[in-house]
Amino acid sequence: MPGQGAVYTERLLAHGIQPTQQRLRIAEVLLASAQHLTAEQLLASLRQRGARVSKATLYNNLKLFAERGLIRELLLDGSRSWFDSNVQPHYHFQDLETGALTDVGVAEVAFEHLPSPPPGMEVAGIDLVIRLRPSRR
Amino acid sequence: MPGQGAVYTERLLAHGIQPTQQRLRIAEVLLASAQHLTAEQLLASLRQRGARVSKATLYNNLKLFAERGLIRELLLDGSRSWFDSNVQPHYHFQDLETGALTDVGVAEVAFEHLPSPPPGMEVAGIDLVIRLRPSRR
């Protein structure tokens, strides 16, 4: 039976990423469960568990992870990026008060029709965000 | 027959906004047609046509216009906001290379089904962005 850490080592290698110390620390936190974290939240988690990872390295590697398909970067906020450990196609609820995200499975949404892309272009992805506020009653 | 400028004066007043010089200059550029502009693009347009509007005033007023429903602020980019002069419900295409936005009318999209919001929450809005890239063939 392989040690716990080996799981992440393998996942990084499988995506063509050298498993360095910092990258493993980042993966251990971010990939532990399906979640959405901002860089700042992730940095706080890392520091809290004693991992020494600089801000520059964190950003560089989040970008790398996203490029290699290990995580997904969500741009749906004015200011910051969210990093999503769920790379399966899916959509999101967003609580407008807190900014918190919840997954919406593809099975929960069905399009009856969608417009065709303009000539010479193709659809790279569809982002659907259902913004939520507290009910008024 | 009223002068051209009167149109924007009236629109501002109709939204409870005092029509000051700067606000009229901003409205004249942004509301001239259905378009999507970033604050920086708008500032450049204003300066180019000789309007003196400071950055702070521009941002303050874009925020105000959005609050009062005169324009819509789009948060679909990592870093900057887009200001949309079309306040009718609609969706967007986004060219991933240039960031440019194109409207998608509500009639062009139909949902067969959507998930129910969690208890105590209601849907405040649905943002749909169809990301585009050049076709590969």
Added chain:
DNA sequence: TTCCTTGCAAAACTTTTGCATTAAA
């Protein structure tokens, strides 16, 4: 040795804020 990775601090970019000045009612 050679190449890749890291860390720090500074820079970059967008947006907001404090406050004195100016314009508008």
Added chain:
DNA sequence: TTTAATGCAAAAGTTTTGCAAGGAA
């Protein structure tokens, strides 16, 4: 004259970059 709006420059929040130092192959 009283309130509201503006402009400037500085601050704030997030992300990127330059470069020297450290680590892996």
